Amino acid sequence: LMEHKLQAIFENDLESVSVVCPKGRLIDINPAGMRFMESGSKKGLVGLPCSLAVLPEDRPLYYAMMESALLGQSSVREFRIQGLKGSVRWVNAKPVALRNGKGAIYAILVFAQDI
Numbered sequence: 001l002m003e004h005k006l007q008a009i010f011e012n013d014l015e016s017v018s019v020v021c022p023k024g025r026l027i028d029i030n031p032a033g034m035r036f037m038e039s040g041s042k043k044g045l046v047g048l049p050c051s052l053a054v055l056p057e058d059r060p061l062y063y064a065m066m067e068s069a070l071l072g073q074s075s076v077r078e079f080r081i082q083g084l085k086g087s088v089r090w091v092n093a094k095p096v097a098l099r100n101g102k103g104a105i106y107a108i109l110v111f112a113q114d115i
Contacts, residue, residue, distance in 0.1 A: 016091070016112040019098070022070060024049050027107060036091070036114065038083030055080040055088065069095035069108045078115065090115045
């Protein structure tokens with residue numbers, strides 16, 4: 001039941017919600033995130049390095065945010081992303097480490113709002 005509730009939140013949230021592996025590749029993304037990325041499908045996004053969507057001059061901010069998350073620290077960063085069709089938008093992103101039963105971080109959940 002709880003898993004179904006979490007899936008409903010993931011699918012219907014107006015914020016972009018993405019799951020990123022520790023190496024920075026996209027594992028999953030919700031419909032709002034697909035709209036941010038101007039993609040009608042997860043297929044073209046899953047497995048790609050998330051940093052590719054971040055404008056090159058903003059990538060140091062993105063990398064710092066993800067490094068903090070991998071250390072279990074909370075941070076919020078603002079940076080620009082570019083969708084597949086070329087639109088650029090500012091996002092406010094907050095990563096949260098996902099841990100397994102032994103406490104090891106296995107993925108990063110990233111919430112992003114269009115600002």
